[in-house]
Amino acid sequence: MHPLSGSRPFLLARIVIAHGGLALRRLPTLLFSAIATLLHWPFCVAESVRVSRRVGRTDFCQQPIFIVGHWRSGTTALHNLMSRDSSFCFPLITDAFRPFDFYPSPFEGISRDILLRNLPAKRPMDDLPLLPHLPQEDEIAMATMGAPSFFNCFYFPRNMSEIFAREVLFEGLTEADAARWRTCLKYYLAKIACLNSNRRLLIKNPAHSARIGELRRLFPGAKFVHIHRDPVEVIASTRKLYRAMLPLLALQRYEIVQLDRHILWSYQRLMDRLLASLSQLPPGDVATVRHKELAADPLSVVESVCRQLGLSNSGTDRVTLADAPQAQPHVAGPADSSDAAFAHRIRKELVAYQVKLGYACA
Secondary structure: OOHHOOOHHHHHHHHHHHHHOOOOHHHHHHHHHHHHHHHHHHHHHHHHHHHHHHHOOOOOOOOOEEOOOOOOOOOHHHHHOOOOOOEEOOHHHHHHHHOOOOOOOOOHHHHHHHHOOOOOOEEEOOOOOOOOOOEEEOHHHHOOOOOOOOHHHOOOOOHHHHHHHOOOOOOOOHHHHHHHHHHHHHHHEEEHHHHHHOOOOEEEEEHHHOHEEEEEEOOOOOOOOEEEEOHHHHHHHHHHHHHHHHHHOOOOOOOOHHHHHHHHHHHHHHHHHHHHHHHOOOHHEEEEEEHHHHHOHHHHHHHHHHHHHHHOOOOHHHHHHHOHHHHHHOOOOOOOHHHHHHHHOOHHHHHHHHHHOOOOOO
């Protein structure tokens, strides 16, 4: 089941056409997705009518907290751990894959059950469990809703760097598409907030690392947690991410050579944008975490984040956190030899980022 199966019929067609179509061998995938969108479209319409007034009144009195950092830096592990705090709310995987129709209803359980039965038990890039109660990032939902999204790099990889520049960095993005992104994101997060009254949104999304200025305009006073890791390790793991996800999600052909160029280029562009944006934030609105510190002492890291952001009213405690499976650090398997070799070849290109993040001396 392709994630775009959670879209709407005409919206699905617009997404595919806008990104250059698809390879003929993936036509069965598109047809299956199109049938899925037709079947659940009436429920999408019903939900939008049912929740539109309520969502429109959402004022986000507690501004969201966004976990940012390049992919494979530990954002998921930190999100899973912080989600144990009962004062936070967040999208679940069933919300991310069904952004138009995840509100409880007599029929919602049917699509939920179909989705959960078709999900793999673990994430393909790192073997972390895909459990229905764990948090999920909003970027999947944005792609399904027809907004600019990093996931379109996976779905339509023929021009992945151009898509990354436009839909992650927002370079050359039309005002209509920018407005669509703002509308979809605010609507989607408002739906999550409405289901969880009096709880603060906790959002994890590496793509938001390039959008901090936009997010601050949408959510004045929003706070950010930046988790980082040695760039050489990140690059090797990112290549593994692409190699794991593209065969599952790509609707177009792609080349490994193209992929290698893209990974280094996109890392540099995203990190430049992220570090520049974070430097402009007031101290109380940003917290910084090292991946190794999270793995070594996850509970102390969460306490440190709360102190840095001034979050004193925690809805949990160390005992609750320690009992959680996601509190235990996940030890990823060794990088594939080709991924490690690629990271080693471009090591010189990463020295500046190692220095900026404190992994090497100037």
